[in-house]
Amino acid sequence: MSNTVLFAILLLAPLIGFLFNGLRWKSHNAYLAGTVATVAAGISFLCSVVLVSKLFGEGAVPAVSAKFYEWMAIGGFNVTAGFVIDHISAIMVLVVTGVGTLIHLFSIGYMSHDERPSKYFAYLNLFLFNMLLLILGENLLLMFVGWEGVGLCSYLLIGFWFSDSEKAAAGMKAFITNRIGDAGFLLGIFTIFFLFGTVNFQEIIGRVSGVPDLTWTGPVTLACLFLFIGATGKSAQIPLYVWLPDAMAGPTPVSALIHAATMVTAGVYMICRLNPLFLMAPNVLNVIAIIGAATAVMAATIGLTQWDIKKVLAYSTVSQLGYMFLACGVGAFGAAMFHLMTHAFFKALMFLGSGSVIHAMEGEQDIRKMGHLKKYLPITHATFFIGWVAIIGMPPFAGFFSKDEILWKAFTSPHGHILLWLAGVIGAVCTAFYMTRLMALTFWGKSRVPESVHPHESPPSMSIPLIILAVLSVVGGWIGIPHALGAILPGHPGNWLEHWLHGVILEPAAHGAHPSATLELALMGVSVSLAALSALLAYNFYVTNPERPAQFVSKIRGLYELVYNKYFVDEFYFARIINPLIDASKGMWAYIDVNFIDKTTYAVSDVVRGMGSAAKSFQNGNLQQYAMYIALGVAVTMFLILR
Amino acid sequence: MLTSTDFLFYVLAFISVFFGAAVVIARNPIYSAMSLVITMISVAFLFGALDAWFLAGVQLIVYAGAVTVLFVMVLMLFDLKHEMKTFSKGLLGNGVKLIASGVTLGMLLVYIWSTYATEPTFKPLPPAATSSIKATKDLATSLFTDYIFAFEAIGALLLIIAVGAVTLSRITGGTHHADS
Amino acid sequence: MGKDAFEITLNIVKMILIFLVMVQLVPVLVWAERRVSGFMQNRFGPNRIGPLGLMQLLADAVKFLFKEPFFPAKGVAAMYHAAPVMALIPGALALAAIPLSSAVIVEPFQWLGREFGPYTFLAQGYDFGVGIVMVLGISSLGAYSLLMAGWGSSNKYSLLGAVRASAQMISYELALGLSLVGILMIYGTFSFQEMINQQLGQALHFNALGKEVVISWLPNWGIFYNPLGALIFFCATFAESNRLPFDLPEAEGELVAGFHTEYGGFALLMFYIGEYGHMMVASALVTVFYLGGYTMPFYEITPAYVQQAWFGGMHPNWASLLTGVVFALVMLVKVMLLLWVFIWVRWTLPRFRYDHLMDLGWKTMLPWALFNTILTAAWIAFSWR
Amino acid sequence: MPILDGALKVGLDHYLYLSAVLFVLGMIGVMMRRNVVVILMCIELMLNAVNISFVAFSRYAENVNGQVMVFFVMTIAAAEAAVGLALAVTVFKKFREVNIRFFEHLKG
Amino acid sequence: MSSLLALLIFVAFLAAFGIFIIVGTSALGPKPEVSKAKAMPYESGVVGTEQKDSRMSVKFYLTAILFILFDIEIIFMYPWAITFMDFVKSGQGMYMLGGMGVFVLLFVVGLIWEVKSKALDWN
Structure with missing residues (x-):
C-alpha cells in the first residue's frame, strides 16, 4: 500500500478508537473498550513497523513521508499537514506504538472493575494519536499540536478519578x-x-x-x-x-x-x-x-x-x-x-x-x-x-x-x-x-x-x-x-x-x-x-x-x-512565586479594576440613560406635537436641500 | 394681455385660498365645513381650468357631494357649544409650529420659482391636446391597463373600510343610550 | 364663450334665457299640479283668476314678494339666508348643461355694416365634454341647501328633517349613479350631444348574440336598450327631488314642514323653484338618455333634413334657427310628458315610511341597478364581437 | 409691461404656488386646531392641494398618469375621512367632546 | 375653457338673483316687532323642551360613510363603462369584464355584508 494510506491508518486508528470509546463513555464493559483500544494501538504499531521496514533493505530510502493537505498558507509562510519517518522518528514511533500497545493490553486487566473504563481507554487512544502527531509531524507546528494534545491527555488521565x-x-x-x-x-x-x-x-x-x-x-x-x-x-x-x-x-x-x-x-x-x-x-x-x-x-x-x-x-x-x-x-x-x-x-x-x-x-x-x-x-x-x-x-x-x-x-x-x-x-x-x-x-x-x-x-x-x-x-x-x-x-x-x-x-x-x-x-x-x-x-x-x-x-x-521533603521545592514555589502573584493580582483588582474600569463603564451607562430620559419627553402622546415635529423636519430638510 | 383663462385662474385661486384659510381659522366648525365645501368646488373648477373635466366632475361628486356632507352631518351630531369653548385659537400663539410651516412655505415657493418659473417651456398653457371625452377615455384605458392592480386594491380597500366603519360605529355607548 | 363680443353677449343672453325658462316653468308646473290634482280628485283647482286660473301664479308670486321677512330667534343668520340661494343654484346649473335642441349654425352675414363671422350656437347654456358627470356632481350639491336650512333655522325638527332629507338624497344618488352605468356602456360616451346623435335617425338595431336584429317600427332610443336602467333612474330622480313617494322629510304630517319650517315668503318659493328645477333636470336627463333627446321618433327626420326640407327656401341662418325651434318644441313636449308623470305619481302613490324608504334605496334599487349593469355588460361582452 | 405679463401669464408655477399655499394652510390647521373633525378637514385640504399639483403636472407634461393618481388620492382621502370620523364619533361618545387631546388616552 | 367662464358667470348671475330676491323681500315686506313667542322655533303649537341641538342617531353618519364608499365604487365604474365598448370592439372584452367583475364582486360582497349586518336598518 502507498505510504499515504499507511500513514493515514497509522494516525487514524487511535483516533477512531478514541471516538468509538469516547461516544460510549458511559458503558461499563471494560473488555470491549479495552480490546478496541488495544487493537487500535496494535494496528498503528503494525503500520509503523511496515513503514520503518521501508527504511531497511536494498530499496532503503532515507525517509518515508506523506503529505495530506495544505494546512496554512499565509503569504510566504505555508504549512502542510505532512508526516515523515526518518531514522530518528523511526525509533521513537516503534517505541511509542510498541510500548503503547503493551500498556493498553495491560490496562484491560488493570481497569477491568473501574466504573468508567471506556472513558479511560478513549483518553489513552487520544494520547497515542497526539503522541504520533508529535513524533511524525514534519514541522514544528504539528509537533506543537501533538505537544499540546499530550499535555491535555496527561491532565485528563492524571485526574481520571477526578472525584x-x-x-x-x-x-x-x-x-x-x-x-x-x-x-x-x-x-x-x-x-x-x-x-x-x-x-x-x-x-x-x-x-x-x-x-x-x-x-x-x-x-x-x-x-x-x-x-x-x-x-x-x-x-x-x-x-x-x-x-x-x-x-x-x-x-x-x-x-x-x-x-x-x-x-x-x-x-x-x-x-x-x-x-x-x-x-x-x-x-x-x-x-x-x-x-x-x-x-x-x-x-x-x-x-x-x-x-x-x-x-x-x-x-x-x-x-x-x-x-x-x-x-x-x-x-x-x-x-x-x-x-x-x-x-x-x-x-x-x-x-x-x-x-x-x-x-x-x-x-x-x-x-x-x-x-x-x-x-x-x-x-x-x-x-x-x-x-x-x-x-x-x-x-x-x-x-x-x-x-x-x-x-x-x-x-x-x-x-x-x-x-x-x-x-x-x-x-x-x-x-x-x-x-x-x-x-x-x-x-x-x-x-x-x-x-x-x-x-x-x-x-x-x-x-x-x-x-x-x-x-x-x-x-x-x-x-x-x-x-x-x-x-x-x-x-x-x-x-x-x-x-x-x-x-x-x-x-x-x-x-x-x-x-x-x-x-x-x-x-x-x-x-x-x-x-x-x-x-x-x-x-x-x-x-x-x-x-x-x-x-x-x-x-x-x-x-x-x-x-x-523534596528540598521544599513545592513550598518554595508557592511562597516565592504563586502566592505573591495571587496577592499582586488581588491588589490590582482592588485598585485598578474597581476604581478605573468599573467607574468608566458606569459613567458611560449613566450618560446613555440620561440621553434616553431626555429623548423620552418627545413621546408624550400629543398628536399635534408629532405633527409639529414632522413639519419642523420638513422645513429643516427643505432648508438644507435648497440652501 | 390678461386672457380669460388667466383671470379665471386668479379668481378661483383667490377663492380657494381665502376659504382654505377660513377652514383653518373659523371659530365654529360648521363654518369651517362650509368653507371647505366652497374650497372643494373651486378646486373642482380649477381642474376644469386644467381641462381635466372628468376629474372636476368626480371631485364634485366625491369631495363636494359626499365627504363634506359627511363632515357636516357628523358636526351636526356633536353639540358644538362645548366645542366652541375648546376652540384652540389660543394655541395659535405656539410659535414653533408657525415658524416651521412658514419656513416650509418659503422654501417651497422659492424652489418652485427657481425651477419652474424661469423655465420657458412651462410658461404658456399648451392648448388642450384632445377633446375632453377623448382625454377621459385615455384616462380610463390607462386606468385599466397600467393601473389595474391599484384599481383592484382600491376595491378591496373600500370593502375593508366599509366593514371597519360599521364595526367602529357598533361600539357600545351610542349617542343615545336608547339606541346604543 | 366666443371669439368676439357679439357671440359672447349672445351666449350670455342664451344662458339667462334658459334660466328664465326654468324659473317661468315653475309657476306653470305649480298651476298644472294644482289643476291636475284637482281633476284627479274630481274637483276643479284654481280657475278664478285669469283664463283657467293662470293669473293665479302671478298673484301668488306677488303675494310671496310682500310677505314678512321672518328670521328665527336663535337661528344662524348666514346659514338661514344662504340656504334658499343654495337651493336654486344646482338645479339651474344642471339644466343649463343639457342640450335642449339642435345647434344653430350661423354663416357669416352683414349687419349694421359690420361683418359677423360664422358662429355655432349650442342650444344649451355651456358644453362640458363630460356632460353627465358634471351634472351629477352639481346635483349632489343639492344636499347642502337642505343641511344649511336645517341648521340655520335652529329648530330641532327642522334639523332632524334636514338630516333625514339629505340622508335620503345621498342614498338615492347611489342608485341614480349606478343605473346610468348601463346606458353609458352602450353609448360609450359622457357628452349628451353624442348620445343624442347615436339615437338619431335609425331604427332600433342591436346585436343579439352575434345576430343583427333590426326592429324598423321602433326608434333607436336608449329606453329599448336599457329599460330597467331607465325605470330605476326615473324613480331615483323622484327621491332626489323629494317628490311625493319620497317627500317624507318635508311632509306636513311628519316633521312639521321638514327643513323649510321656519321659512316664509319668497325664500320658501325659492325652495320650490329648486325642487321643480330638480324635476325638470331629471326629466330632461331621462329624455336625453332614454327618449332620444330633441329628436323625433320618425327616424329619417334629422336636423339637416328638417333644415333642408321644411325651411329650404329661407336664408340658411334663419332656417337653422327655425329647425332649432322645431326641435326645442319636440324636447319640450317630451319633458312636459315626464313632468306630467311626476305630478301624476304625486297624487296617486302614498308616502313611504322612512325605513321603508331607505330600505328601498339601499336594498332594492341599488342591487337592481347593479344587476342591470352586470346584465348589460355581459350582453355587450358576449354579443358585440 | 412684459415682466408683469410674464408673471401674470398663468403657467405651471402658478398652480404649484397655489398648491403649496393650500398645503401649508392645511398643515397649519392640522397643527393648530384641537377639534378632530377640523383636523380631518385640514387633511382633506392638504390632499386637495396635492391633487391640484398632480393635475397641473399631468396637464403640462401631457400624460394621463397624474389624473389617475388624483383618482386614487381621492378614494384614499374619502376612505381616510370615513374612518377618521368613525373614530371621532367613538371618542365623542365616550368623552362627550371631540378634542385631539383625548386620543392621548390611546397612549400605551 | 370658455365654457368654464360661462359657467362661472352663470353662477355669479344666479347668486346675484338669489341675493336680490332675499334682500328684496326683506326690504319690501313689513317689519313688525317680533314677539318672543313668534320667534320661538315653530313646533306646530306644542311648546317643546328647548333642546336646540339634540344629538342625531348614529345611523345618519353611518349612511353617509357607506354612501361615500359605494359612491366611489360607482365613480370607478364610469370610466370603465365608457371604454368598455372600445375594449370589446378591440377584442379585449373578456379582460375588461374580468377586471371589473372582481371589482363588482367586492362591491356586492360589501353590500351584502352591510345588509346582513343590519347596518342599514332604521329601527
Missing part, C-alpha cells in the same frame, strides 16, 4: 506546569520562524548556518534556549519537574505510558530532532548539560527517601531524564536517543510491575506495608528483577550500555567536563541504592503485608506485557554496543545504532586526539563497580539488618528531613 479532589489538583498542577513550558516552546517556534522563515524540520536543518553563535543574546541561542524551556516543561527538568511526582495520582498504566515511556521523552526527542541547530548554540548546550546533571543528582537523592512505590519510580524517571539531557548537553544526541529507548523499556516494565503489585495489594502503594512478595507474585518479581538489573546498569542489560555511553560521552565530548561525568556517576550510585532498596522492601525481606490483604498473581493479560518488556530490557541494549567493548567481545558486534543515526545526528567536531579504548573500558569498570557496591550496601541495609537505615537516618536527621 478525589487531591488527584484533580495533581492533574491541574501537571497541566499548568506543562503550559508554562509550552509557552517557552511556542516562543522558540516564533524565533525559529523569525530566523529561518520556515517551521519545516528539513528546511530548518538545511538553513542552519555553519558558524556557531557564541553570544548569549543571539537569535540561534535564544531559539534554542526557548526550545529547551519547552523541553524542561514537558520532560520534567529542574525548574518544572514538580508535576511528575504528583502525576502518580493517575492510574499506574498511565504513569507507565505517559510518565515513563513516551510523553516525558518528547523534550529529548525534540532536541535530538533539531540537533544541528543546538550544536550552533554551545552556550545552550552547556546550560542543558548542567541542568541535566543537576536534575539527575537531585532526583536520585530524593528517590532515596520515598516510601510510595510509584513516587520512587517517578523520581527515578526524573533522574534518568536528567541523564538524557546531560547527553544532549554534551552533544551526544545519539546516546540520548539510545538511553531514551532503553529507559522506555525497563521503566515501563517497572511501572507495570508496580501496577501489578498495587493490583495485587488491592491499591496499597506504601512499600512499608509490603515485603516478601516474591512468594505471591513470582512472574512480577522475575520481570521486576530484570528491570532492576537493567536500570542499575549491570553489563549484559540495556541500562548498562546506554548509561555508560552517556557517561563516556560526558567525559570525552568537547562540550563534556569531568565534573559532569562525576555527577553522572554519583547519580548512578544513588540510582543503584534506591532501586535495590525498592526491590528489597517490596519483594525480599520479611512480609509486612497486613492480614486483611492476601496478594495474588495478576492475570495473564497483565503478565504477558511484563514478560515482553523484560525481554526487550535485556535485548534493547545490544543494538548500541560501544566500539571499545565490541572489540573485545566475541564476534565484534559493531555499534549498529550509531551507524543507523549517523546520517541524521551530527557528531560535534572532536578536537584533540581520539580517546583511547582502554580509557573507555576503565571508566566503564569504575561506574559498574561503584553501582554494584551501592546495591550491596542497600541490600545490607534493608534485607540483612533492617534496623540500620533507622540508625543511619537518626545520625543525619537534618539532611534526611530536607531530602525527604
